[in-house]
Amino acid sequence: MITINEIIQAIFYIIALIAIAPVLGGFIAKVLNGESNFLTPVFVVLEKTIYKFSKIDPSEEMDWKLYTYALLTFNFFGILILVLLQLFQAYLPFNPQGLPNVEITLALNTAVSFVTNTNWQSYAGETTLGYFTQMIGLTVQNFVSAATGVAVLLVLIRALKTRKGNTLGNFWVDLTRTILYILLPLSIIWAVLLVSQGVVQSFSSYKEITMLEGGKQIIPFGPAASQIAIKQIGTNGGGFFNVNSAFPFENPTPFSNFLELLAILLLPASLVFAFGNLIGAKKHAWIIFGVMLFLFVSGLTVSIISEYSTNNVFNQSGLMEGKETRFGIVNSVLWSTATTAASNGSVNAMHSSLSPLSGLITMFNMEIGEIIFGGVGCGLYGMLLFIFLTVFIAGLMVGRTPEYLGKKIESHEVKWSIVAILLPSAVILLFSAIAMKTNAGLSSLANAGPHGYSEVLYAFSSAAGNNGSAFAGLNANTAFYNLMIALGMLIGRFGVLIPVMIISGGLVKKNVAPASAGTLSTDNFLFAILLTGVIIIVGALTFFPALSFGPILEHLLMGEGLTF
Amino acid sequence: MKNQISISIKYLLAITLITGLIYPLFISLISVILFPHKASGSLIEEDGIVIGSKLIGQKFETDKYFWSRPSAIDYNPAPSSGTNLAPTSERLKQIFLKRKKDFAEKNFLKNPELIPNEMLFASASGVDPHISPASAMLQVERIAKARNFDRAKKEKIIGLINSLTESPQFGVWGNSVVNILLLNLALDKMN
Structure with a gap:
């Protein structure tokens, strides 16, 4: 049975989010607008030094093509360096365990994974990557991939705001300001708080100890706190250790759990x-926030009820399989819902062992495109695509040219919005189908029955949504999955990001028309209902058949007490 | 256009220096000053030898110790892992039934339905350091017998569980739990 204390924890989490997001959002707006703030004196010298060193002219304005080109070039080098770091890690410093060089498809998968803000992990941190690779490679991409999301969001905002313009800001400036004034300060605060709870931050080599009852145990270490802070803040989610935030060194106490949970939705909500x-x-903004919160709380409620319903196979409710005692049931599904709503992908419980309907919620959250708060930056620009669609559909209903914030939404915008929504969906459905029809795909399954298929569907939902969590029974470290998932992550990231840039390039040239009697109001309850409807209908129509073979079927068979 | 390539490389270098090197080292520095014990893994030493970490659960299976939760990795986190078995897994069902029977028999329980579910299902990390106080209480009879404790000493074990029970943090977060390694260390000191 759910306890009162558990209900209080869930409510407290939501209240904390509602209280902090508007305040932090105000500060972020100032930073992104280029205004000086209380952190300016601390970081302005560093900011200018970066521009000078990299030969960046901060006053240079870029049109959408140059902006996209700069972004893609930077991401390309990000992937390249990360692949090289892994391929040659045995020759690099800070590798006290002497971990060997990483195999190439795994290295490619991991590099793409961190650059696209997915942080899917085919590897096990403590036995695959040295401290140098984790710090110099992964921690850096944790910062820049999140900042890239914010940069693209910022472009879309400028496109909506500018009257008959052409340029959309400077990629390097947007990236730098996001990192220095938002991500870095928050990460420092979180990292120190996490260490105070017992998260390790140590360069020591692993210790082999003799347990009290005899038998050996390896205790791993590493500069974990600094990486975990940005992993949570930047909706990255790539764990320092294999089981991510279920590992006690990564998430030692109920309070560290709350801090990490809060960090998952903090920036996406504030943005x-x-x-x-x-x-x-x-x-x-409140209307958008309300829609996101409604979808989040609905998913959470279903998850909690599902976990506490009796599993007829075991005649038990509140199964603790794959969950940690210090967190309990509600904190585990609060996390599973939040981490899939935002494209975070960290876990504090094993999603594969969740009840089928909790698993369904996690998959649905990812499949609708990570827009319930979503990833840092990308969550909101994904949501704005759905808003364009809603405004367009509503416009068709009343027979008027649809407008959004004064800009006409026409075929160009709608066409590219549809592309951005369909591409990741196609990855999820087609790639899953390929995996289910080939030996290379099927040989990795850990569970039989509908759950085995769910493992595959989850993997590609996670890749295309740039989430990174997994039904981790699936052995994803094979050439087939490493390459398919890497491709899925690339399409999921750039198949949305590039259309958003193209839309921005078109929008920025349009005039801002004043609202008239025929303009659909976007700040009332009716709009919230329309938007929610569009999201659910698009998501349900696309994925209901796929989900019914997996978690829905498993739920029904579980009700009969069947096992596989 | 060509310009952006050279900017990308230099920028990546600069930002790597800041976020990949200075930032983690800065956090390490603060951690060493403020929380040296916690930053280095909350290790427990006895007579100068590290016998474990407060945060990392250990394997206990003999009758004279409190048992930890089932683990997918036998309490050796290299790497850490859960079972990832499905809620409809036949394998999990068989393991579950066996655990239930064993736990009830070895702890002299008449009603196996009383066993808290965390003792029957494996943890997420494989090194969960805690169990619920209720699960600890169910093991007292067995431990007292294995250690030839009299009634008074048995009462003391119960006192030990109560004194080592951690209630929700700041009164809000988490559940009441007992750290098994700390409990067993205290148990050994009773003799």
């Missing part, structure tokens, strides 16, 4: 309010 401030539509 909604930053958007409202920047664009001068604060009420509209």
